[in-house]
Amino acid sequence: MSVPIVPAQTIKQVAPKPLTSATVVTTTQTQQRLIMPATPLPQIQPNFTNLPPGTVLAPAPGGGNVGYAVVPAQYVTQLQQPPFVTLSSSPSFPASTGVQTQARLPLNGVSAAETTSRPRKPCNCTKSQCLKLYCDCFANGEFCNNCNCNNCFNNLEHETERLKAIKTCLDRNPEGESDRRHSKGCNCKRSGCLKNYCECYEAKIMCSSICKCIGCKNFEESPERKTLMHLADAAEVRVQQQTAAKTKLSSQISDLLMRTTPVISSGGGRLPYTFVTKEVLEATCECLLEQAKKAEQTHQPQVEAERLILEEFGHCLMRIINSAGKAKADCASINC
């Protein structure tokens, strides 16, 4: 998983890479933080206006825009006073601590995944070193973290290479990538713009006149799109109903565990029948009914419907038995 960029003010603690002689500087503004590199990188002069959101820049010590370290904002401490802190001397940044490990720690009570509106999937890049826009993490201005990529350079350990790659990208596409993506439209030819290959469809927006797609079916009145939407909605409702039924069954079982003292023989293998109460039965029936509805809505043949229902019944029974067994074990362990 990659490290999402979040507003710096949501962060209490920081897990930056231990940088020798590096200095963190807070800006007077809100979301961005400045971090000075240990080594100036004079060859790199990023365009300040076009960096990904959350990117932070810092001039090297000594004044002037000599060199920069570009890091996601959450790597940098939310510093109030004083405005200048030397990382290497700060007790907050133990030199032995790895960046990527700490980056996953909950920050200010909020984990990294929770601080972003769209948790990104881990990338699987093998050849791009995660330094090209093929890499979703890099394209979104994020470090790779918990990804499955090989030979990854999209991290603080390869800051120089990363900076060069950012500069190359900016040279190639002076506009910000995320802005550009939806102002350029798609070029789909075979997907009908109704699969996730299509950037518009993936972003859940209609194709527009700026797209150059062929055979587009991703427009408001498209019957194919409507059918797809209905199917997706129906599937979502089914999943929600099933989840609700299962949650209710679990809740009934755990509720029962809380307020009953099952009759358990000390050495016998029999489980207490008292777990099968009216409430548990009702919840079980709801689960079975949901399976029946699901089979009906997906037009399953009767044999398959029966199989699904029986399977669900088996699952319900197993959960009741497991709960009863657990209660028995718990009870035995406290000699009740």
Place this chain on the structure above:
DNA sequence: GAGTTTGAAACT
């Protein structure tokens, strides 16, 4: 899980 398809990004 392996192989195929797809379209954006990168390259020429």
Place this chain on the structure above:
DNA sequence: CAGTTTCAAACTC
């Protein structure tokens, strides 16, 4: 700018 290649994700079997 157009055509081609590379790439990683989406998809299918």
